Amino acid sequence: MEQLIIHAPHPSLRKVNETIKSIEQGNIVVYPTDSLLAVGCDPLQKKSVIRLCQLKGIDPSKANLTYLCAGITDAAILSKQIGKELFRLIKRNTPGPFTFILTAGKDVPHHFSNKKKTIGIRIPQHYFIEVMLREMGRPLLSISLASTDEEQLLYPDELVSIYRNQIDLWIDDERPQGQPSTIIDCTDWPPEIIREGGHALVW
Structure with missing residues (x-):
């Protein structure tokens, strides 16, 4: 496993490009959000x-x-569900630690579509990830590394050590983990909060 250490607030473009190259090569990458x-x-x-x-x-x-x-432009490509009201809700709360559950559009790859045909959308507020996503020009498939409440309390180096044999690259900002994102089910209107996170949703 390779480790890249990054520093706020201006990430090295070289490290951003190294990360993108690793992703495009099919690697599994761990990163802060x-x-x-x-x-x-x-x-x-x-x-x-x-x-x-x-x-x-x-x-x-x-x-x-x-x-x-x-x-939101990327999100709208992945889900044709985003009308005016939902657009405004997402706009008010992003970038930020919120996951919006939406009905998947036809452009979502079928090899990981769940039976409900839904996907999560995150527009994160993190200096490195924001730049990386802009430079990459397309979304990244992502999931929290921590599998349990106990793992959410671990320092990043402790958590990464559990999975290090299955990881190719670790982007390390040398900061502790934050809190889980707030999850909002937007497949029906009005949306329903199904998990409260560290930040309250602005309606």
Whole structure:
């Protein structure tokens, strides 16, 4: 496992490009976000998606896997559900630690679509991830690395050590983990908060 150490507030473009190259090569990457430490891969590479699901012990036909997006434009491509009211709700709360559950659009790769045909959308507020997503030009498939409440309390180096044999690259900002994101089910209107996180949703 390779480790890249990053520093706020201006990430090295060289390290951003190294991360993008690793993702495009099909690698599994761990990175900080505005909530918990996350692990992700290129959603267009089926083998990488399978590895990611195996690492987390999840079934893609049952799980709500999440896309990290640079902005609402990317989210709208993945879900045709975003009308005016939902657009305003997402706009008011992003970038930030919120996961919006939406009905998946036809552009979502079928190899990890769950039976409910839903996806999670995150537009994170983290200096490195924001730049990386803009430079990459497309969303990243992402999931929290911590599998239990106990793992959410671990320092990043402790958590990464549990999964290090299944990880190819770790982006380390040398900061402790944040709090879980707030999850909002937007498949019906009005939306329903299904998990309270560290930040309150602005309605």
